[in-house]
Amino acid sequence: INAEYMGKPMFRSIAKAFLGPRSLRVMPRSQIGRYFSGSVYVNHRDTEDNNDHLPFEFTQENYSEIDKLLKKYPSNYKKSAVIPVLFLAQKQNGNFLTLSAMRKVAKVLEIPEIDVFEVASFYSMFNRTKVGKYHLQVCATTPCMLCGAYDVMGAAEKHLGIKAGETTADGLFTIQEVECLGACVNAPMIQINGEHVYEDLTPESMVALIEKLRKGEPVKNGPQNNRRNSEGPQGRTTLKELQEETKIERDFAKAKQDWQAAKEAAAAAAKAKAAEKK
């Protein structure tokens, strides 16, 4: 009777029969196949490009980076560095975090492998399946949705001929719907490869951006219209006259004296009250 409900289990069995893990994603019942956090499956599935027979080794520069990172944390808590080191591995490997990379990280940090697997599967920025060269992460949470994020995503999907969650055949673009990216006043916006953000998009400017990336032309970060950061598109209403220099003076010594005097007075008053009660 409820078409949506009826369709889902049927859809799932058909999908499982025909399609492998890389193409159409089979979502848990209430998550429509638009987004996946790094990988649909929490556990690892061996594929040709991601298995134990493809070793991973950090570059020398990355090893010195890791040494710098480890200095930030107490020497007996190397585990704290697991997220930054996983990012280093992912970046080195072309935005793709493989099983051998995760095992290497565990070895470098001298922690059990399961700890690394837990972290890599928990956080959404770790791509445990291959993504395209330009990983278009489109924010579609309510503030961006109200400003037309799904229109922008639809324009990208139509232009590239793929749906959210898929990669183009030439391996250039992957579209993923992500949760709030923290640039809500510049909605709608996308992030590419977890690095630069491109804000204030329209369906037209989204397609223009994609074409520029495809041709390898330079693109402007931030607002894709002539807006300045989070200043309103109709212009700013505050901070209209900016001063060159400000230095605020305060008599700190006097402030401390006043504070001390007030404290002593309060202590004396409390003592008097306690004596009165007696």
Next chain:
Amino acid sequence: MLASVLKRSSGALFNRVRHFSTTRTHGGLKDQDRIFTNLYGDKDAFLKGAVKRGDWYRTKDIILNGQDWIIDEIKASGLRGRGGAGFPSGLKYSFMPKVSDGRPSYLVINSDESEPGTCKDREILRHDPHKLLEGALLVGFSMRAKAAYIYIRGEFWEETLVLQKAVDEAYAAGYIGKNACGSGYDFDIYLHNGAGAYICGEESALIQSLEGKSGKPRMKPPFPANAGLYGCPTTVTNVETVAVVPTIMRRGPSWFASFGRKNNAGTKLFCISGHVNNPTTVEEEMSIPLKELIERHAGGIRGGWDNLLGIIPGGSSVPILPKKICDYVLMDFDALREERSGLGTAAVIVLDKSTDVIDAILRLAKFYKHESCGQCTPCREGTGWLVDILTRMKLGNADYAEIDMLEELTYQIEGHTICALGDAAAWPVQGLIRHFREEIENRIDQYHQKHPSIRSARSHPCLLYTSDAADDLLCVDLGGRRIIKKKK
């Protein structure tokens, strides 16, 4: 017909305009009273520009006044946490141990700005990072901390680069590190990145993430001030809270307390997004009326104020407010609490009449389902159920009684979870049902009109059961269908 008569009369009874107690009107903050003068990135964000704006000026003298003095100044200013909870900051910092039992103390600055609607901390990080660093030093010194860890969300890649450069500059200039600012106190600041998890904005989940584990919150007690990062006393505090501390020290706490109503002091960064003509981030006085905030700074609602459907005043975790409340409510912690919403992070999300409000709240429910860490059953299962039921209600394929079932479900999630994400997932749905029940019922009626066979199959709508709320239910029998309406 009877239903509409009832609705009209209840509207007259309950349609009051609340007048909040205040001695004057608030709003219209002047530029010279603004703390974040480089909010839009006009000038240099780094050390040269920061020093011109007055940062790092006489920091040594502030430190030499002592730890207790700094904490009392923060208490006197009335600063409340800007990360969403609004807990008095002076009180929070005073919980840290005054004498160490062998363990070092840590200050952790929460820059995991993932609350939908919120984009204020990124402005501080990328345009005024030195305010944050100086604030970290002062607050860390006042709580006798050994070091500060700034936890930035993984998606803020550009902001991390800027902040890292600012930290390196501050170290090079001797403002932090050994003998910070020449005061004799050693203080380090480290940056740590997250990797895409909203739950890591919760303080104990943040500590877990810093320790290199998956960000699953801890049970509290023990509170972080007793056992936090690496088991040591820790305070987790928001970026904006810490970044305003140096200005409070320099201008005096009474200046800060002069803004806003009593117990809601100071200025706040408001991020106004959604269906406004001029979406922007502004710094304004607390207790500014919501209508004035939008008309003055955000260019008004698109289509005029009467085109307003509802506003979510504090980021997605607080209940939505309908237009009739938005007409008079003030933007501060207490006023919004009285209207059964909350200030949260002051991320104002505006919805106009073209919005499908059920779809908007459904998308928020999907957000919470995605971001739930999965530790405790009410949240892990409940958020999924909220999405499923709201998906049906978006179509209208439901019963009137299922609205109450959905509300009951949110009360089962709220308060029964390890952390506040369960509450945050429940509140938007409660706000939707409280203020937009008619909208949901209309959708149901429309769907049942289009699919009459459904009604006959569901001719026995389920009644509420196992409900603590059953006591204050008001049952109205309209001949044939038993409609259970919750007493407002």
